[in-house]
């Protein structure tokens with residue numbers, strides 16, 4: 604009888620502890636989301652963010668105009684979608700308000716709502732390319748099940764040449780290299796790539812940590828602004844998972860610690 608009572612006590616104590624842990628992790632997750640607030644304020648409110656976007660697409664246009672292609676080949680431009688051509692910051696702001704992480708179902712609901720807006724300069728750049736002898740390819744890691752919603756969202760915003768052939772979403776893998784290679788196999792020279800994530804420029808960045816990514820960036824420095832066009836994204840990207848091994852498998856509390864551990868701090 605006594606041991607049964609002890610068992611009940613132990614089980615109850617464990618349940619209370621587990622509930623406490625869940626509450627702690629929920630609070631930590633909400634705090635993680637809060638860390639996005641200033642970045643989202645910057646993207647949604649600042650002229651500086653818009654100026655950088657215009658700068659990126661003006662540079663992209665010059666790079667497109669001056670690029671030479673091999674005889675017989677056609678000019679192509681490959682762009683990422685999210686946070687390169689379209690703005691999903693309202694979804695991130697919804698997460699801040701609700702203190703919840705990215706999840707596939709909530710992201711699917713956001714995509715289905717077709718409410719992404721344009722990044723400044725993106726539509727006119729895409730129209731310029733398609734009306735000056737080039738062809739736009741939109742290569743995104745949105746899941747291919749969102750194809751209809753994504754295409755309708757892009758069409759509503761005025762993006763040109765949006766079709767099954769030019770909008771290549773993720774089917775089997777997030778590494779974009781096979782989709783890049785498919786475009787090249789159709790007789791195109793890809794003269795410009797635009798993205799908000801280094802993974803948008805080629806397979807060599809894929810799965811690397813931040814110091815490895817920075818080394819690659821330094822090695823490819825001459826390509827930025829001539830072939831690779833980088834859009835700013837302070838809110839998410841592989842630069843976050845690049846801070847620690849298996850970053851997204853850590854608890855929210857541990858992710859908060861990792862973020863702090865990655866600060867380079869004045870010792871003064």
Ligand SMILES: [Mg+2]
Nearest residue numbers: 683685686799
């Ligand atoms: Mg993106």
